[in-house]
Amino acid sequence: DVGGCKQLPVRGDVALARRLLTEQGVSLQGMKVPFYVNNDGRNVVLARAVAAQWKRVLGLDAVVRPLAFQAFVNRGASPRGLDGVFRFSWATPYPDPDGSLFPLFSTERVGRDNFSRYSNPAFDRVIVRQARESNEVADRALEYRAAEQLLCEDLPMVPLTFSLSRYLLAPNVKAAAGSYLDRTSGQPLLRQLWIP
Helix, strand or coil: CCCCCCCCCCCCCHHHHHHHHHHCCCCCCCCEEEEEEECCCCHHHHHHHHHHHHHHHHCCEEEEEEECHHHHHHHHHCCCCCCCEECCCCCCCCCCCHHHHHHHHCHHHECCCECCCCCCHHHHHHHHHHHCCCCCHHHHHHHHHHHHHHHHHHCCCCCCCCCCCCCCCCCCCEECCCCCECCCCCCECHHHEECC
16 A cells, blocks of 8 residues: 555555556556656666666656756756656654655755655644644654655655665774764764774
8 A cells, every 4th residue: 555655665566556557547658757866876877777667667768867966956946846757865864753754845845855846734734833843752753653644645755765785894993982873874973983
């Protein structure tokens, strides 16, 4: 149940995807859409692999359009926005649901971090007025779950890939703060590592 986010992570089910599209009278066969991606790292390779899968499975012709990072951000933030699908990655700046939910989906952030241009007054109310103003941790958690449920119903973005990083450290490497990785981003805390 993708629309209700009940099954996460969502498993690939080609037959179901085709059936659901057919039931809605949607044919992607031969449709051509731009697929924006910033050209850093392996983003273009990843986008081309995803586009090839869409072509093979759904007949959708996603044309990969690599942009330099700043050009990608400028295009996403412009009044015109990104007029097709896009690959966008996000790492929350702090360990709280608000670090992803507010910037990526609030109306206030359209044209800044909210490149999908999603706008839902009910979502904004839950995030800004209910979750953020809640003094109790348990109440905040319930409000953020309510906000997530709205996103599951609307699906303004669909996660396509998840990254996994692995780091090897020599046994003699120590961490000043007692942790080798930032707990929110998973990135190594290079400034805090030392060799005795």
